[in-house]
Amino acid sequence: MEDVAARAGVSRALVSLVMRGSPKVSDQRREAVLAAAEELGYRPHAAARSLAQRRSNTVGVVVNDLHNTFFADVADGVHEHASAHGFRLLLNAVWRRDEDEEEAIESLLEHRADAIVLLGPRVDEAVLVEAAASVPIAVVGRHLDLEDIDVVINDDVCGAELAVEHLVGLGHRDIVHVDGGRGAGARFRREGFERRMVGHGLEPRVLAADYDEASGVNAVAQLIEHDALPTAIFCANDLSAVGALDRLEGHGLTLPDDISLVGYDNTSIAGLRHVSLTTIHQPRREMGARAMQMVLERIQGSRSEAARDVIEPELIERSTSGPVPTKRVPS
């Protein structure tokens, strides 16, 4: 910095001002400083700056599963909103194991991130609470009700109800829900399904499964084996729906003529023409942006009570759902 100051013929303090983008510097000197910095290959030292400044202008993001494009989209939203407000992201992807997640959080705390946004975390609530003691925390995609932790979720109950409503509107009465087990939000999707089915005087058949492709395949295989295929299936997420789709087609059924299928999440897979799955959409980018906004408010101190945003999902109709067949296909 001293060298830059010398070369630009100004004081060290002035260089500091320029590097911080202060407005109280004449354009002329500013350019001189920038030129000198360029020539000398000078680059501000982020660590030194955040040490002196006592803030890092960085928010940490912990992505539970980088392979899930759902979270990638949410991260997009966080990033956009963050950079619009001068914050840098410190992404910390995590692979499966819970300990990794704890470590990622610890790492972000050591880096003194000004806030942390968690995407679909599976870690113990206690860990989150402890972290929240030292930094603002927002969580996306997990139903949490903790003091000091902001939350952005979609209304899973409502989403499931949308699916049921859609299918019932098409004349379906025999609908099976392939659930998401212990997955995030799965409990609520199941709940919404059951509630709305009962509301329509229908029997809510639920098959225990998980959030992956194999679960969908197995669930349908089971239905076929017991000769218990419904006229419509509502899967707890898109991945299991794709599995179900495959098994159904493998059984010689045509969608939506013989049977209807609805997924959840509207991931990019659902949108592939080859799949074209009717599904429930969550505004992912927006959810990420909201979470960022929440921690921003905390950083600026404009809010101190926990915030909780429940976002309305939306049904996307594609080619796997249609009117109930007039007669049942032999299974």
Next chain:
Amino acid sequence: MEDVAARAGVSRALVSLVMRGSPKVSDQRREAVLAAAEELGYRPHAAARSLAQRRSNTVGVVVNDLHNTFFADVADGVHEHASAHGFRLLLNAVWRRDEDEEEAIESLLEHRADAIVLLGPRVDEAVLVEAAASVPIAVVGRHLDLEDIDVVINDDVCGAELAVEHLVGLGHRDIVHVDGGRGAGARFRREGFERRMVGHGLEPRVLAADYDEASGVNAVAQLIEHDALPTAIFCANDLSAVGALDRLEGHGLTLPDDISLVGYDNTSIAGLRHVSLTTIHQPRREMGARAMQMVLERIQGSRSEAARDVIEPELIERSTSGPVPTKRVPS
């Protein structure tokens, strides 16, 4: 730190040693220090440490497209190898625009990452060269031949040849390549295709396209329109192959009975049962680990010439490729 030392009844220097995991501390005192730290909620300050230590123990990773699970897998490999060697990752995902990529690199330099690994970067070579002047750099997935920059790529020419070989072995003689335009490695895939086709005395038909689904759809639509469907299609990546697949099926063709299709990358989409695409596999995690290993060698100073790893791809046979049909289907 002083507080911790006081509470543990030791010196400040000793606390420092413990926090750095030095082996020259008696277990007894170590535990006392850790306990005190725990009770006081003390956490080492990463910025202060890297300032004093003049190294961050952090390697930066720039991921070109978070939505591409291909890169997510590579990042996995980098992460694994990095944490095995005590390095932390500073992920910096980027969204489409080249400027973002430059900014990401700049940011990592400011954070004094000990090295940078770029995944499928599109940025100008000049930017990379300049960055390489201040820190070791490794690039995955882009054919680069620069002094001071390490590279990990798969042998795209070979991969394309594998595809041709596979199809020719199944009796196909009329094969079209839907190419990847300016995408990473696309030129070489095209080259491999052409070379091997010519080697077999066959005419290499190539259709200009890109690395996305729409390209695949359009390419096939074009072939159909001109009544020029081959018996097999080799797409430059899985995404365009899925587009092609859809359009082919939409045209009433059955795979592989009526026509064969091969993709590239073996992304998770190709593996979905519903898709089950024959494709070319690249060992993604391994490629990431290799790149990390390369910068590690640079950091440790055990190598100074540029390294270049070319990894052999592999054909994964699934259900979209089969023997050439005995008679042509009406198109």
Next chain:
DNA sequence: GTGAAAGCGCTAACAG
């Protein structure tokens, strides 16, 4: 193992 001193590269506060 301790204690002291110096310094990493920057920001902050203030008098001039």
Next chain:
DNA sequence: CTGTTAGCGCTTTCAC
């Protein structure tokens, strides 16, 4: 705008 002083939280070195 300059110049100075102080300090962010830690590591490093070195004599003890």
